[in-house]
Amino acid sequence: MKLLTHNLLSSHVRGVGPRGFPLRLQATEVRISPVEFNPDFVARMIPKVEWAALLEAADTLHLVEVPKEPIQGYEHDESFLRQMHHVLLEVDVLEGTLQCPESGRLFPISRGIPNMLLSDEETET
Amino acid sequence: MAAVPGGRRSGPAAGARFFCTAGRGLEPFLMREVRSRLAATQVEYISGKVFFTTCSDLNMLKKLKSAERLFLLIKKQLPFNVSSVSKGKILNEMQRLTNDDPESWLNAISIWKNLLELDAKKVKLSQKNANPLKRKVGENDIIAKKLKTEQMQEIQENKECQLEKQIEEETLEQGNFTTKRDKSQEELQNDVVEAVGTHNQNDLTFRVSCRCSGAIARTFTAQEVGRVIGIALTKQFGWKADLRNPNLEIFIHLSDIYSVVGIPVFRVPLASRAYIKTAGLRSTIAWAMASLAEIKAGAVVLDPMCGLGTILLEAAKEWPDVYYVGADVSDSQLLGACDNLKAAGLKDKIELLKVSVIELPLPSESVDIIISDIPFGKKFKLGKDIKHIIQEMERVLRVGGTIVLLLSEDHHRRLKGCEESSVPLNSKGSRTDKPGSTECLNPEGKAAISEPASSSLAASNQERLDRMPPFGSLVPVERYRVSLGKTDALIYKYRKLHSPGQ
Numbered sequence: 280m281k282l283l284t285h286n287l288l289s290s291h292v293r294g295v296g297p298r299g300f301p302l303r304l305q306a307t308e309v310r311i312s313p314v315e316f317n318p319d320f321v322a323r324m325i326p327k328v329e330w331a332a333l334l335e336a337a338d339t340l341h342l343v344e345v346p347k348e349p350i351q352g353y354e355h356d357e358s359f360l361r362q363m364h365h366v367l368l369e370v371d372v373l374e375g376t377l378q379c380p381e382s383g384r385l386f387p388i389s390r391g392i393p394n395m396l397l398s399d400e401e402t403e404t
Numbered sequence: 405m406a407a408v409p410g411g412r413r414s415g416p417a418a419g420a421r422f423f424c425t426a427g428r429g430l431e432p433f434l435m436r437e438v439r440s441r442l443a444a445t446q447v448e449y450i451s452g453k454v455f456f457t458t459c460s461d462l463n464m465l466k467k468l469k470s471a472e473r474l475f476l477l478i479k480k481q482l483p484f485n486v487s488s489v490s491k492g493k494i495l496n497e498m499q500r501l502t503n504d505d506p507e508s509w510l511n512a513i514s515i516w517k518n519l520l521e522l523d524a525k526k527v528k529l530s531q532k533n534a535n536p537l538k539r540k541v542g543e544n545d546i547i548a549k550k551l552k553t554e555q556m557q558e559i560q561e562n563k564e565c566q567l568e569k570q571i572e573e574e575t576l577e578q579g580n581f582t583t584k585r586d587k588s589q590e591e592l593q594n595d596v597v598e599a600v601g602t603h604n605q606n607d608l609t610f611r612v613s614c615r616c617s618g619a620i621a622r623t624f625t626a627q628e629v630g631r632v633i634g635i636a637l638t639k640q641f642g643w644k645a646d647l648r649n650p651n652l653e654i655f656i657h658l659s660d661i662y663s664v665v666g667i668p669v670f671r672v673p674l675a676s677r678a679y680i681k682t683a684g685l686r687s688t689i690a691w692a693m694a695s696l697a698e699i700k701a702g703a704v705v706l707d708p709m710c711g712l713g714t715i716l717l718e719a720a721k722e723w724p725d726v727y728y729v730g731a732d733v734s735d736s737q738l739l740g741a742c743d744n745l746k747a748a749g750l751k752d753k754i755e756l757l758k759v760s761v762i763e764l765p766l767p768s769e770s771v772d773i774i775i776s777d778i779p780f781g782k783k784f785k786l787g788k789d790i791k792h793i794i795q796e797m798e799r800v801l802r803v804g805g806t807i808v809l810l811l812s813e814d815h816h817r818r819l820k821g822c823e824e825s826s827v828p829l830n831s832k833g834s835r836t837d838k839p840g841s842t843e844c845l846n847p848e849g850k851a852a853i854s855e856p857a858s859s860s861l862a863a864s865n866q867e868r869l870d871r872m873p874p875f876g877s878l879v880p881v882e883r884y885r886v887s888l889g890k891t892d893a894l895i896y897k898y899r900k901l902h903s904p905g906q
Contacts, residue, residue, distance in 0.1 A: 323702025
């Protein structure tokens with residue numbers, strides 16, 4: 280699971296609503312692997328990023344050189360884009376958990392895939 | 405009518421004439437694709453085949469995504485009249501296919517050789533740069549497996565007598581075949597080029613693959629026709645027949661609409677992707693769905709019932725600068741998807757989640773595009789109501805976003821909320837709601853139907869569409885009926901016009 284994905288995920292435990300974001304990340308196995316740098320793609324992802332959630336997750340994983348916020352003219356700032364590229368796409372959480380901040384429910388991450396299936400009692404419908 | 409081959413330019417200078425077979429319902433996609441990808445001209449759709457002219461080389465031709473197989477055209481002519489003529493007379497007629505205009509055969513073969521030689525040069529060039537000892541793992545294995553399948557397929561076809569009414573459709577059998585032949589598609593083509601190049605035309609070996617449908621299939625078997633043509637070819641050109649490993653493959657289709665002769669351009673059908681290890685949904689349909697979704701760079705694309713990930717794989721290959729997410733509830737499917745991603749080299753482009761489509765852990769309006777094949781049939785027990793599924797999709801989709809779904813008839817009925825007992829009739833009183841239904845509009849069996857056909861097909865599609873109500877804020881935009889082999893399904897495209905509840 281990349282941090283770009285973590286940034287998108289929200290807990291859907293019953294009654295939690297928007298307080299289910301962001302999920303607290305715990306990682307027991309992380310893999311850093313190079314991904315081809317595509318500045319255009321990264322630039323397009325920046326506006327979608329929830330920064331507080333990203334910084335929290337990056338902090339948990341002890342990542343360094345994480346930009347605190349988008350800078351002016353980021354679209355053309357290669358150094359900024361490369362840093363964001365690394366944080367969002369090159370860090371892969373293989374094993375760990377995601378925790379709903381409101382209910383405390385834990386969702387396991389296994390082989391890089393988060394399991395967010397809820398039991399029938401937990402779902403909203 | 406093959407054109408004179410070109411010189412230094414990539415591909416034939418004046419353009420060569422090709423035809424593709426396509427699954428029923430995919431013809432409009434294929435026509436669109438050859439125009440945009442290959443700058444094709446003189447594009448015609450006739451009875452299950454799309455004919456077109458293009459200057460593209462093998463590299464570009466290889467990229468066609470909505471076609472089943474690709475052939476270089478040797479001959480297309482009116483169908484053989486089998487009504488009141490003796491069998492012997494018809495066989496004589498058939499010989500004229502080879503005897504009347506030998507130039508067209510030689511021209512086509514010349515073009516074909518040129519295409520292969522050009523490609524072989526490129527391959528040799530790239531191989532020089534690469535480590536000669538290191539084989540391209542993965543793709544080669546997949547191709548070898550599919551070649552074996554293809555051979556089995558052809559042997560079966562040559563034995564069968566095609567009496568079907570449906571327009572031809574090649575189906576690839578998924579089975580367990582041990583791969584003994586390790587050669588890649590490229591290496592095989594190199595072999596062919598070498599064989600073809602070093603000998604003169606008289607030493608060419610060939611094999612005829614014949615298909616008969618309609619009236620002619622009731623009089624002749626494919627084998628008979630193949631034999632007659634084979635003998636005529638040997639007589640005319642001096643080539644020798646080789647059923648096992650010929651240089652040249654000849655494909656003939658005799659139907660009520662036309663007689664078509666061509667050379668298959670690739671050994672493996674285009675529909676068989678080198679980059680897909682295990683296909684779930686047919687890749688041509690997966691690509692066609694993705695092509696409708698208006699995928700743009702920087703989009704967030706979700707397949708919440710991704711299965712083995714076929715749709716995402718096809719989309720990611722074509723539109724790479726996009727963030728793809730696949731979700732499924734099944735561990736085995738996700739494992740298979742993971743395998744597929746690795747084999748295709750797309751692990752970095754597609755993320756996987758184990759989540760349920762009716763409970764997506766995503767904020768509302770966070771996704772730009774949703775593409776999904778909604779499972780149906782006995783294999784899948786859809787415990788969830790189709791309406792709930794689409795409701796959840798609607799929630800996570802942003803306003804202005806698109807949804808492209810593959811629905812069964814059953815899903816379709818449930819969504820419309822009423823029982824559809826009969827297919828609507830068009831003005832001529834014939835049933836138009838069939839994939840590739842152009843023939844129904846022309847009961848006299850007129851052969852050439854070009855541009856107007858696609859619009860009348862679209863018109864009948866549109867008519868049905870008007871009856872499909874919007875689903876909350878999702879408005880139906882386009883729909884296509886496609887064949888999945890044994891059943892039909894519908895590709896539906898929706899757009900979200902406003903937030904639900906507004």
